[in-house]
Amino acid sequence: MFQILMADDSPIVLNMLRAMLPQGGYHILSAGDGENAIRLASAEKPDLILLSTILPRLNGYQVCRRLKSQPTTAHIPVILLTSHSRESEQSRRVEQGVDGYLTRPFSPEQLQEIIGRFVPQQL
Numbered sequence: 001m002f003q004i005l006m007a008d009d010s011p012i013v014l015n016m017l018r019a020m021l022p023q024g025g026y027h028i029l030s031a032g033d034g035e036n037a038i039r040l041a042s043a044e045k046p047d048l049i050l051l052s053t054i055l056p057r058l059n060g061y062q063v064c065r066r067l068k069s070q071p072t073t074a075h076i077p078v079i080l081l082t083s084h085s086r087e088s089e090q091s092r093r094v095e096q097g098v099d100g101y102l103t104r105p106f107s108p109e110q111l112q113e114i115i116g117r118f119v120p121q122q123l
Contacts, residue, residue, distance in 0.1 A: 002119055003027045005046040007037035007063065008081070009056050017050060020108035021115070034058025038066055041073050048118050053082045068097035077118045081106075 004026055006017050014030045021028075029044055031037035033056040041049060049067070053060035060080050067073040077099040084103070100114050 001025065001027045002048070003029065003044065003046040004115070005029045005031065005037065005040055005044065005049045007031040007034070007049065007055060007060070008052040009033060009054070013052070017111070020111045022112065032056070034060070034063040037063050041067055041076060042070065045072070046076060048115060049076055049078045050115075051078055051080055053080055053084070064098055079114055 002025060004021075006014055006028060007030070008014050008017070009032050011032075014032075018028055029040055029046060031040050035057045037049070037051065037055070038058070040046075051060045051063055055063065058066070060082075064078045064080070067076060067078065074097075078097070080098050080101040082101055082103055100117065102110060102114055
């Protein structure tokens with residue numbers, strides 16, 4: 001089963017993200033802050049991480065940088081969920097090792113499309 005870690009400080013957003021995904025085929029983990037996201041990613045080794053840029057304790061960029069610097073989590077794709085589409089954010093994403101991003105608001109189809117880039121074909 002394909003495991004996704006979702007990190008956002010809003011339970012409403014986490015539930016919305018879950019609802020946007022097709023039923024079955026995914027095991028969802030959730031974290032409400034940056035430190036917990038790192039802890040869960042290190043312990044569970046999810047197949048993909050959906051990471052809000054705005055999180056308590058550590059922001060999404062800090063979380064991504066830390067995960068990408070650890071050999072046990074560096075290979076895990078990270079998709080940032082952001083409200084910023086400015087050009088200046090593009091270079092920041094590249095510097096932190098972000099594998100993809102979605103600018104809010106986004107549709108279920110957009111979320112499924114970007115996740116689909118990282119899901120093995122046999123799922």
